[in-house]
Amino acid sequence: MANLKINDINKNFGITEVLKGINLDINDGDFLVLLGPSGCGKSTLLNTIAGLEKSDSGEILIDDYVVNNMEPSDRDIALVFQSYALYPAMTVRKNVTFGLEQRKTSKEKIEDALTKVSNLLKITELLDRKPSQLSGGQRQRVAMGRALVRNPKVFLFDEPLSNLDAKLRVEMRREIKKLHQKLKTTVVYVTHDQTEAMSLGTNIAIMNLGVIQQCDTPENIYNKPNNVFVADFIGSPPMNLISGKLIKKDNSFVFSPDGGGLEVEVPINSYKFIDKNIHENKEILFGIRPEHIHYKKSSEQDFEVKLNANLSEYIGHEQIITFDYCNQELLGKFPSTVKIEMNKEMHLYFDLNQISLFDKQTKNRI
Amino acid sequence: MFWLKRNLPRLVIAPSFGVLAWFVYGFILWTIYISFTKSKLLPQYKFWGIDQYFRLWSMDRWHVAVENLFIFTILFLVLCILIGIVLAILLDQKIRAEGFLRTIYLYPMALSFIVTGTAWKWILNPTLGIEKFARDIGFETFTFDWLTTPGMSIYTIVIAGVWQSSGFIMAIFLAGLRSVDDEIIKAAKIDGANLVSIYTKIILPMMRPVFMSAVVILVHLAIKSYDLVIALTAGGPGISSDMPAVFMTQMAFHRSEIGLASASAIMMFLTVSAIVVPYLYSELKREDARK
């Protein structure tokens, strides 16, 4: 097991900048998820770590060795592909042991490793079959077996669950988490699915347009997003972002939403500003997640607002209600047991401990 | 009116199918029947049994033709596939001149067998062709008169045939190589395989279906060889480069032996069927299994 350092990696495809100044510090045993929409550069970054792509500048260090100019097979990494990439003409056994054979490992060691991995992933009965005779989930496990059997320093996963159906995806996700807990391997995992990212990662690096937006624990990413992109990308439904101004009133700060009057100003003194010197009348975005809007007062700091419900979406155990807040849309998430009447004014309570404020211009957290 | 609409597809296919049934399968049946008769110049419809086949197999000339077919087919197959695979692998290496080279390797297929035969007939000309060229550049005793040597004339047909068809085999192997999923190559690189191993242990084993297609097409081409033989050697010298297709035409249209000719044609038909039918059967099974 090893640590992985990525220093200032840049990569262009032609004139398009695909990776811009990527810096990551991954500790031994970490499970880092690279999360982001299509085209954000996460797969390119993974391929660069693996050695399948060369970066234009910057360094990659595995266990403090610079590996930039090394072949993929010399970096002691393993990669599980989205399409599994099993060798069609070989049996499962040969597929799994191929890498070890290429490295001229002794027969006993190969047999030993194969037995261990087959038992761990429950693929022993499949060893003499060919990939075309396996189901999607089985192929996935064989692909993981091929990676595990070499006991590499770093495990790389490129959207391994995308090709599975929803139910299988949830099962395999838990299998992967269990394996990581047991083996304590260093993992870099690429996905576009935020649920996967949040449940699997010890750290998540959210990327957009080649830049890392935030690299943090899942809790911090969820509760204290660094910018509007992260706030909007994570969470289903995403964080509400209300446009307005930051006003100073009698030595304390107040949020005044656009389109609203004095009645709807929100006191935000308990908020921890990053920069202590905020000038007033700053245009900001007020962020609050739907589940942090309560229908009953839960603590003293809760701020009460009176809003009309416009639309209701029932999702089984929850319902998503759309409100009109100063002519801006506000979504709230409540248990389905609560009865909500449409077009009737209701009392709602903002949990002020859970808000996030963003500069409207720079989109960054303030 | 409704009946017409419902059966329109069948009605549309019917003429083509009718043509197929009559001109292909009907004609084959006729030829089969004639091969069982005593017909010489004109067809005689009295059933005679399989004596034409006995006659056929007792003829020296037929034996020469069959032997030549054998030699030709094996060499043709082996050389075309070898050259095809080698060229396909080399072209697969992401070269800038790929399109240009592909055009050069494949253009012989656009030429007719007669044009090919004519060109090679000139190149292999005993006095003015390769022989003269080699002697001019210093190899004083070089001789290349295969074209006029009874035992060697069949090999000239191999040379010309391979020249014409190997590009095609290259094209289908190249298409096959290109259809290999990129991720499999990446996985192999991570597993530590070098280029040679990747080709020999992973990619080429995946090429079995392409290989099967190549064999079927080449064998089928070999059995049908007529144009090339006529243009290059006319079956000669004498009958030394005779082939079943040439034999049949000779017997049918020049020797007034249509019963015998039909028997030889049916032998050709059976040989082709023996290879094509199992191949088509296995292809269909694979398609069904995939559904």
Added chain:
Amino acid sequence: MQENNYKNLENKSKKKKTIYRWVLFSILGIFALYYITPLYVMIVTSFKSMEEIRQGNLLYLPQTINLESWKVAWHGQGFSAGDVYLKTYFWNSVKLVVPAVIISTLLGAINGYALTKWRFKGDSWIFLLFLFGTFIPYQAILLPMSRTLGAMGISNSIGGLILVHVVYGLCFTTLFCRNYYVSISDEIVKAARIDGAGFFKIFFKIMLPISTPILVVTVIWQFTMIWNDFLFGATFTFGEEAPVQVALNNMVLTSTSVKRYNVDMAAAIIAGFPTLIVYVLAGKYFIRGLTAGSVKG
């Protein structure tokens, strides 16, 4: 992983790579010569005089561009008896190819369409029979076809050849078009039927417009097969009605007085020119046609 050694490894692998590239290009180059040389020899020989040919050798460039042999190959030498030339037969082939290609392609398209978008009982068997038809050795049908053409009164005519080529080309064109239409979504046809369109309307208004790729491939394939045919031409016609390949072969075989190799080569180029030009201009489609029919899935 020895970090002090990786610079060494980097240099070594760079050297290996350049050696690989050199070997690669040499082999490819040698093969290119193998394929190009016959064409080169043909062209070069056709421009030489017989004197030059006898004195020089295969690869020498002509000293002067001599167009005589080209004129003779095309027009002949002018005397009536036993004169062989290509002009008449070239145009015979043109008269043969144009209708035969058009008819067989259109029929193939509509057959492929009917077989794939309008399933009916037995359609797989019908397709199989067409498919098998592409493999049969034509020797098995030469005799009955010859008699049938005679009975129909069109033996030894271009019309007869058109019939023959359409009949046997039908198997290939149906195969190509069917394989193409199979991969076109059925939903388009279903949507059109719901909109009220019938069999022919869907074919002409919806299928044909998107069939350009396969039509091009089919036309090129048929053109090449029919133009290059010798067997049918030689068996079913003779004399004035023969197509160009038969004429070429006759020309090469005539041993009037002296063998005129330059004329032979010029004639071969004339006979091979049309298909060669089509290949150079639309070669991509040609290749696609070859590989589409043979490499399945």
